[in-house]
Amino acid sequence: MTRVHDMGGRFGDGHVTPDAEDTPVFPEDWQARALAVTLAAGSLGQWNLDISRHSRERLSPKDYSRFSYHEKWISALASLLVEKGVITLEELKTGESTGISDLATRCFKPSAVSESIAKGGPVNRPGPSSSFSVGQVVKTVLSAENQRTDGGHTRLPAYAAGKTGRIIAVHGCHVFPDSNAHGFGEDPKPLYSVAFSTTSLWGHAENPSDEVILDMWEPYLDAVNG
């Protein structure tokens, strides 16, 4: 089974409402603060990108659905800070600090911001050689589940599970989120771009000549003979 964030293909969401290109980046000040607090807390080094993504996905379905984007961020951050022992439940409840944290020495300094953003965090790594090549037909595993951790993080969307596609690009090895989100290390795996025809994904394809392309790690894929 999957979680509510895995919404690709879902029915019932209504129209997309475009905005003007000059709409403010942060229409409300708290949205900007939510993003900045999340990035600053992330630089304390107590979790990685995949853990923080999974913390948003683990919001209850009710909260995930009613929260706006930045509300998801700040709420998942609060949960993560408690889970990792950076703050205590009591501190969260009362708003009163029990003292300066041992991690305060890692506090993200204003002078380090531009360099840190420019440096980024590449995820390509040395790793096993690729089993598949461009043009090869593959099938995704039947279930969009983390294969090691029950209810764990995965980047195989449910709509693309158990589907047949073809490899259109080989990207070398990238950090494997299904492992990295759960403390099992980066465990780099070959990453591919896989193209699926809309007729293979949907019972009522909007246009049979269209395709959907997903980036898939090798453990999500099986070879198709012939």
Added chain:
Amino acid sequence: MLDLPILGLHSFRMPHDHDHPHSLLPSDPALRVKALETLLIKKGLINPATLDEIIDTYENKIGPKNGAAVVARAWYDPEFRQYLLRDATAAVSEMGFYGRQGEHITALENTPETHNMVVCTLCSCYPWPLLGIPPAWYKSDAYRARTVREPRKVLADFGVKLPEGQSVRVWDSTAEMRYLVIPMRPSRTEGMTEAELATFVSRDSMIGTGLAGHS
């Protein structure tokens, strides 16, 4: 001080689905952020000046004008276009646009045969160094849910109708590869400078929900 009930918090050391510490924060999102920010400052874990610097970066320094400069150069300089299509990460890095949430870039070329569109169904992955923070609609449930199933109806929401015979490729950003669409160059732009060309490149045209030269 916050006075809020504890709900179902009997086991909080491990990340269990039934424990949601955030429920201790105020329900109003602005107060929720303020409460957490204030606590983290008191504990010496975040610096308010750092927050201001991060916000200034994404409000004023990094945004769609970066991506527009890349597209304009690709239209202007055929050699750069080939470089961008072959190794976009290197090509945009040379223009100073490498960075957080843009460590691995692929450029997608729109042609009369193929129109490319980018989505992230699982969250809202987006090429930050090229386009900045994603717009609200990109993060909406409707865009995330519908784009992979009915991209042409989603395009209609943006007032875009593709010509007969042009197929759609939707790219679902499931990994750390970030995608930049190179829209087709509008007609009657011959002889223009890169800077002039860049004015035709909208944010939406680089996501694939718009066409260059159209608003």
